[in-house]
Amino acid sequence: MSVDVEATAAAKPASPPPSEGAARSASSQRALRKRERRFLHRDKWWGYALIAPAGLGLAVFYLWPVLQTLYFSFTEWGPFGGTSWIGLENYRTMLHDPEVWQSLGNSLIYTVLVLLGIPVSMVLAVLLNLKGMRGTGFYRTLYFLPVVTMPAAVAVVWRWLYNGDVGILNQALDAIGVDGTYWVSDPGVVRFAVAAVGVWMTVGYNMILLLAGLQGIPQDYYEAASLDGAGRVRQFFSVTLPLLSPTLFFTTVLSVIQSLQVFDLIYMILGANTSVGVTNPAYSEGQTIVMLFFQKSFYDNQRAYGAAIVCVLFVLIMALTALQFRLQKRWVHYD
Amino acid sequence: MTETSVAAPRRTRPEGGRPPAAARRAARRNREGRLWPAHVLLSLGAVVTVFPLLWQVLTSFKSFGESTRVPPTFLPEHWDWSNYATVFSSIPFTDQLLNTVLMTLLRTVAQLLLCSMAAYAFARIAFPGRGALFLGFLAVLMVPSQLFLLPQYQIMQDLGWLNSLQALVVPGMFSAFGTFLLRQFFLGLPTELEEAARLDGANPFTVFWRIALPLARPGLLALGILTFLWSWNDLMWPLVVNTDPSQMPLSAGLATLQGAHLTEYPVLMAGSVLATLPVIVVFVAMQRHFIQGIAFSGMKG
Numbered sequence: 344m345s346v347d348v349e350a351t352a353a354a355k356p357a358s359p360p361p362s363e364g365a366a367r368s369a370s371s372q373r374a375l376r377k378r379e380r381r382f383l384h385r386d387k388w389w390g391y392a393l394i395a396p397a398g399l400g401l402a403v404f405y406l407w408p409v410l411q412t413l414y415f416s417f418t419e420w421g422p423f424g425g426t427s428w429i430g431l432e433n434y435r436t437m438l439h440d441p442e443v444w445q446s447l448g449n450s451l452i453y454t455v456l457v458l459l460g461i462p463v464s465m466v467l468a469v470l471l472n473l474k475g476m477r478g479t480g481f482y483r484t485l486y487f488l489p490v491v492t493m494p495a496a497v498a499v500v501w502r503w504l505y506n507g508d509v510g511i512l513n514q515a516l517d518a519i520g521v522d523g524t525y526w527v528s529d530p531g532v533v534r535f536a537v538a539a540v541g542v543w544m545t546v547g548y549n550m551i552l553l554l555a556g557l558q559g560i561p562q563d564y565y566e567a568a569s570l571d572g573a574g575r576v577r578q579f580f581s582v583t584l585p586l587l588s589p590t591l592f593f594t595t596v597l598s599v600i601q602s603l604q605v606f607d608l609i610y611m612i613l614g615a616n617t618s619v620g621v622t623n624p625a626y627s628e629g630q631t632i633v634m635l636f637f638q639k640s641f642y643d644n645q646r647a648y649g650a651a652i653v654c655v656l657f658v659l660i661m662a663l664t665a666l667q668f669r670l671q672k673r674w675v676h677y678d
Numbered sequence: 679m680t681e682t683s684v685a686a687p688r689r690t691r692p693e694g695g696r697p698p699a700a701a702r703r704a705a706r707r708n709r710e711g712r713l714w715p716a717h718v719l720l721s722l723g724a725v726v727t728v729f730p731l732l733w734q735v736l737t738s739f740k741s742f743g744e745s746t747r748v749p750p751t752f753l754p755e756h757w758d759w760s761n762y763a764t765v766f767s768s769i770p771f772t773d774q775l776l777n778t779v780l781m782t783l784l785r786t787v788a789q790l791l792l793c794s795m796a797a798y799a800f801a802r803i804a805f806p807g808r809g810a811l812f813l814g815f816l817a818v819l820m821v822p823s824q825l826f827l828l829p830q831y832q833i834m835q836d837l838g839w840l841n842s843l844q845a846l847v848v849p850g851m852f853s854a855f856g857t858f859l860l861r862q863f864f865l866g867l868p869t870e871l872e873e874a875a876r877l878d879g880a881n882p883f884t885v886f887w888r889i890a891l892p893l894a895r896p897g898l899l900a901l902g903i904l905t906f907l908w909s910w911n912d913l914m915w916p917l918v919v920n921t922d923p924s925q926m927p928l929s930a931g932l933a934t935l936q937g938a939h940l941t942e943y944p945v946l947m948a949g950s951v952l953a954t955l956p957v958i959v960v961f962v963a964m965q966r967h968f969i970q971g972i973a974f975s976g977m978k979g
Contacts, residue, residue, distance in 0.1 A: 383869055387805030389882040394811060397796035400852030405818045408829030415828065467723060470716045478717075484965050485724045488731060491961045491968065493911040495929045496950035499936055500734045503943045509746040511733060518749075543727070548972070555973045604822050607913040611933060614940060633824055641918055646828055653824045660822055 415650035426647065433651035443652065445627055446635040447659075449534060453609075453631065454602035456538030457545060461594055464549035469583070471550075472557040483554075486547035494544070498611030501540045502527060505612075527612055533625040537609050541602065549594050556590030557583070585676045592675045596667050603660055606633040632656050738762070738947035745944045761948035768938055768945070769931045770924045771952065778927040780843060781916075782909040785850040789905050790898055793856035798886045800857070801864035802872070818854035827918065834919050845919040846927060850909060856901045863897030864890060900971030903964070910957055928953040 384390070416433055418426035437443045467486065471479050489497065504512050505526035513523030526536040560583065568578045613629045615621055623629070630638075632652065640649030737745050738761055739754040765771055799805075800812055830849050839845040867890065875885045891898075916930040923934055935949045961968050 383872060383876065384803040384882040384885070385805075386803065386882055390799045390803035390805035390808065393795040393799035393803070393883070393886070397792040397852055397857055398811060398814075400792065401815065401818055401854055404830055404833065404849040404852060405821075405826055405854065406814060408826040408833075409818070409821050411829040412825045463723075467720065470720055473713060473716055476713060476716065480965075482720050482724055483969060484962070486727050487961070487965070487969060488958065489727060490972075491907060491957050492731070492954050493913075493929055493932070493950075493957065495911070495913050495932045496734075496954045497730075499932060499946045499950045500730050503737065503947065504730055504733065506943070509748060509750070511750060514748060514750055543730070546723075547727070551969055551973045600822075604824065607911075607929075610913075611936065614936065636824060637914065640828055641831075650828055653822070653827075657822055657825055661820075 412650045413654060415647050416654045418647045420645065420647045429647075433648050434655075436648065437651060437655065442627070442630075442635060443632075443655075446630045446632045447655075449629060450603055450605070450631040450633070452534050453538050453541060453605060454599055456535065457541040457602045458595065458598055460542035460546050461549055461591070461598065463542070464546050464594075465553055465587075465591070467546070467550045468553035468557055469579070471554055483547075483551070486550055488547070489544045490548045492544075494607035495611050497540065497544060498608050501543075502612055502614070505536055527614075527629075528623050528625045530625040530628040533613075533629045537612055537629060540608060540612065541605065544608070545598065545601075549598065552594050552597075553587065553590055556587050560586045588675045589677055592667070592671050596664060599663055599667070600660055603656065603663070604633055605631055606637065610634055610637070734947045735951055737944055738951050740944050742942060742944055758944075761944040762952070764939075764942075764945045765935065765949045765952060769935050769949070771928075771931070773924045774926055774928045774931040775952075777843065777846065777925065778910060778929075781846040781850070781927055782906055784847045785909045786902055786905040788847075788851035789853050789856045790902055792851065793853055793901065794860050794891060794894065794898065795886070796857045797860035797864055798890055799882075800861045802869075802886075802890070803882055815854045815857055819858055824914075827914070830915075831918050839919075841920050841922040841925045843925070846916060846925075849915070850912075853905070856905065859901055860894065860897050863894050867893050896970075899967055903968050903971040906960070907957065907968075 415426065417428060417430060419429045419432070420426060467482075470476070471482060504510050507513060507523065507525030507528070510523075510526075512526070516523045524532055527533055564582050564586065565578055568582050573581060609629055609631050613621075613623050613626055615623070615626070615630075615634065633656065636649045636652040636656070639645045639652060736752070736754060739757045739759070740751070741755075741758050741760075744751060744755055744758075796815075800808065800815075826849075833849075834840055834845045837844075839848075871893070872885050872889050875889050880888070910927075911929060912927075913929040913933065916927050917933065920926050920930065923931065926934065932949050932953050936946055939945045
């Protein structure tokens, strides 16, 4: 998504501002270089030829499908495959569909709970960034393992850890005298159980982003702060946190976008793919909006309704991202 | 010199060696000594992170009876390979591994080639309509992948590609994200070499292929790693297009395996070990590139 790259650029280390004159000459130099760059080649046919393969593929398999999905969402799927225009009917149905509201709620709760992993990542990143810290690469590798592991496999593994009867989690809880539960089939806890796995999967990723941000904070700022008599804690809140806020913002935006689209992990953890159909009593408490889209489109044969569901998801993602960009003025410091 | 800095070397001098180095070492040891609470916290976190994966591997070598024992055994009593055999007999594992490898390789190679070509054109060639075309790429970038799914499925159906390798590969060959990423990369490269080649009469493709592409290696590596990871782990698209087990990649195969052996955890653990092991091996071998690549671009959403 475009926010990625934009925000990465924003997340780059804030270097101490150069002097006025230097800044001006640097920017004019950059403008000059930009103009040269633009005129490097002027052979338009080469331009079209180089763009054509990717461009045509994207047009056929991506751009056109988006428009089609949008169109489908205003239609009804006939029994023999034809579509007929029904206007906003699908959206009106969604308004009164408890399943839609529930799965939207589940996705939002998951998103918020997974955001709670960011402070954890932050603590880990700060620890790894301590002066004189050894073994950084080793820790980084370990924390990153869940990030590269296939989500479907992660789900299979956690289902086993969470097993209510003989799972290792409940056996460990038993040993300290706490009663466990059926983590993935208890409607009251399933959301927290899947969100915990979501946090486990993303902590290493967010940690890497935040660590890159921390490493970009110039050391002089800390030296200046400690000359002013600021202690470690004070330094964290008045130097680290403000200077890291662009990275934190970027991490948050990405996390929200990715969490709202979660599918693999929860689909597999809930055991939605058995030959006997869904047997999990906590299914509706766990089902995300993308899972509902998948169910409607490919199992219930209500493709137009499925299309309307993903259109709503798209709008929701855009709205939440836009909201975060507006709210960033309150807490993100760029300088 | 202050009192302490004189005192420290004096203590170490009798043992021989150069005092300043010894003092530095002492200072470092002192600093490291204060770092132990950080190490405790980090190790705790690391244990929580790694334990599920370790438990997965250990369980995959236990018999079903042993896996359900209370209290549990940590190491398997005897290392039982039969769960792996069960995986091979319940899903066409070798077919699925081959599908996954082909899907991942073909998508990655195609993306690197197609995205870098388009990216170079956007970054360096002036032609009418470039801005509008780029906006089109950006528009695709903004949209969550689920919005493409239904029409893509229909295209596959119309082409008669359901349950085929083409279905797994073709839509994933094109990427707006990759084009954008590499365009940014090309824009950051110095143009002098390319200009020189241009003056020597090389055409834009030659300049791109011979000069710019080799310089863009780090960007290509980042995109390659992301595409590799994303393709290997992708589940929803394969579940939709390839329902025949012999045409599935491992991710969808694992879903089938779970459907068939819902409570036989040692078998499921064996399946998930087999599905993830190749990625873990590649990750450990190239971890610096992985981590840099992912931090560099923000993972594909």
